[in-house]
Amino acid sequence: MxxxxxxxxxxxxxxxxxxxxxxxxxxxxxxxxxxxxxxxxxxxxxxxxxxxxxxxxxxxxxxxxxxxxxxxxxxxxxxxxxxxxxxxxxxxxxxxxxxxxxxxxxxxxxxxxxxxxxxxxxxxxxxxxxxxxxxxxxxxxxxxxxxxxxxxxxxxxxxxxxxxxxxxxxxxxxxxxxxxxxxxxxxxxxxxxxxxxxxxxxxxxxxxxxxxxxxxxxxxxxxxxxxxxxxxxxxxxxxxxxxxxxGGKDAMIVDADADLDAAAEACVWGALTNAGQTCIGIERAYVVSEVHDEFLARVVDRARRLTVGDTDADLGPITMPGQLDVIRRHITDAIARGARPVLGGPDAVQPPYVRPTILVDVPDDAAAVREETFGPTLTVTRVADVEEALARVNAVRYGLGGSVFGRRRAMEIAARIRSGMVAVNSALTFVGMSTLPFGGVGASGFGRIxxxxxxxxxxRSKAVTRRRGPSPLPAMTFDRTPAQVARIVKLAQKVYGR
The missing domain is CATH 3.40.605.10 (Aldehyde Dehydrogenase; Chain A, domain 1)
Structure with missing residues (x-):
């Protein structure tokens, strides 16, 4: 049998x-x-x-x-x-x-x-x-x-x-x-x-x-x-x-002068590629108020068109069966706390698949904001300005990667994100850049590959010194004289004391 x-x-x-x-x-x-x-x-x-x-x-x-x-x-x-x-x-x-x-x-x-x-x-x-x-x-x-x-x-x-x-x-x-x-x-x-x-x-x-x-x-x-x-x-x-x-809980910041179509494309791919099972995936987006609605509409339109299935689909199954429970819990917890799904929702979890889910009005204490979801979900949050966006991006314990879309201030914003890596006007691209280190801070780990x-x-670094001549001012020996010590003091004060 x-x-x-x-x-x-x-x-x-x-x-x-x-x-x-x-x-x-x-x-x-x-x-x-x-x-x-x-x-x-x-x-x-x-x-x-x-x-x-x-x-x-x-x-x-x-x-x-x-x-x-x-x-x-x-x-x-x-x-x-x-x-x-x-x-x-x-x-x-x-x-x-x-x-x-x-x-x-x-x-x-x-x-x-x-x-x-x-x-x-x-x-x-x-x-x-x-x-x-x-x-x-x-x-x-x-x-x-x-x-x-x-x-x-x-x-x-x-x-x-x-x-x-x-x-x-x-x-x-x-x-x-x-x-x-x-x-x-x-x-x-x-x-x-x-x-x-x-x-x-x-x-x-x-x-x-x-x-x-x-x-x-x-x-x-x-x-x-x-x-x-x-x-x-x-x-x-x-x-x-x-x-x-x-782990990671990476975020994208969209400034008012961002190319919204490019930002929406990158956000959808960064959030949903590999069915969201990506440590550097975009799980949160913080969008300046004046472009929030248009950005959200473009993201939802793109995500809605993605196919889910085993063969020739954009999104495959959730690889680890137990992760389905985590994804479902994050969605239902967010909704219970006042969030609103503009795409997907609890019914999007159809084992072994999860359809794209986009949530808005998600409070900061929700699991979907604070914990790694590792599924095809995205929270989109309206912010008054970049300063608010940075404060909320940096409020979680993770600090792996991130993304910024904008023109005038994009590099400045990227430098202020608490993470090991940031992509400006793209998403996830640093992982393929072999000339750059990869790794995070905080609960995302340490060290670099x-x-x-x-x-x-x-x-292991190994330091070696090799004597190439006599010491003009012998310091590292018991044979030094008081006069030599005095000269060492005088030289140190002249070189370093200015």
């Missing part, structure tokens, strides 16, 4: 994690579940591989990473189809995600030496007899705990940069998208078959916890703020450093 499984819900049977499509329940694949001992052995193997990988140097790693990039590019359609079959994401959205990931691999491979290569640093007067040298060394083994909503781009944002910096990686994909995670590992092994430089361990949350305690040299985590605190607690037991990309900061996140 066939076993009945809830579509999209991870199931462990006979030592295997079974992954299914969240709408149809069709099996996407199976992967072996790792025990704590398996996780420990994976880290041990990775440590041996890390020595070999670091020994290749920047040039050797660059060559192999660019070959992996090329393989990913040749197989975009194959991988996009798998992302759709496992997580329900529309194929077109999966393609955009994969192309962004490929760009990050390319940039990390090409720029690792420039960012992390050894260099001389200028000396200062107090130690003029020494030369100063800076080097960046890989941590060794980095554990990456990935999310399900962007199962290619988000993990590669850590994996690609950690590998370029010279580390081996043990990757724990989300239990909702393990097959995509294993595909990435297998594709890398085709390029680098010599050693397990990139490996995967699969399972539920206990496997992620085991990875935190398995002796990795750093953990990169992407997921909810609640889970992030548990990851940090586990890593704190061994003082294992972490980089955390947690992507860009030069992302490379440095996965390397």
């Amino acid at each position: 066939a076993t009945l499984r809830a579509p999209g819900l991870p199931v462990v049977e006979d030592g295997e994690l079974i992954s299914t499509h969240p709408a149809t329940g069709a099996e996407a694949g199976r992967v072996p579940v790792a025990s704590p001992e398996d996780v420990g052995r994976a880290v041990d193997r990775a440590r041996a591989a890390a020595t070999w990988w670091a020994g290749l140097g920047f040039a050797g790693r660059r060559t192999r990473l660019l070959r992996w990039r090329a393989l990913l590019a040749r197989r975009i359609s194959e991988l996009a189809d798998l992302v759709h079959r496992e997580g329900g994401k529309p194929v077109a959205e999966a393609v955009v995600e994969i192309v962004s990931a490929i760009e990050h691999v390319d940039w990390a491979a090409r720029n690792a030496k420039r960012v992390l290569g050894p260099r001389r640093v200028r000396s200062r007067l107090i130690l003029v007899e020494h030369s100063a040298h800076l080097a960046y060394q890989p941590y060794g083994v980095v554990g990456v705990i990935g999310p399900w909503n962007y199962p290619v781009l988000t993990p590669i944002g850590s994996i690609g940069y950690a590998l370029a910096a010279g580390n081996a990686v043990v990757f724990k994909p989300s239990e909702y998208t393990p097959v995509v995670g294993q595909w990435l590992v297998d594709s890398f092994a085709e390029i680098v078959p010599e050693h397990p430089v990139l490996t995967a361990v699969h399972g539920l949350g206990d496997v992620g916890a085991a990875l935190c305690r398995a002796g990795t040299d750093k953990i990169a985590f992407t997921g909810s703020t609640a889970t992030a605190t548990r990851v940090m607690a586990a890593c704190a037991e061994t003082l294992t450093p972490v980089v955390i990309e947690a 992507h860009g030069a900061d992302g490379l440095r996140e996965f390397a």
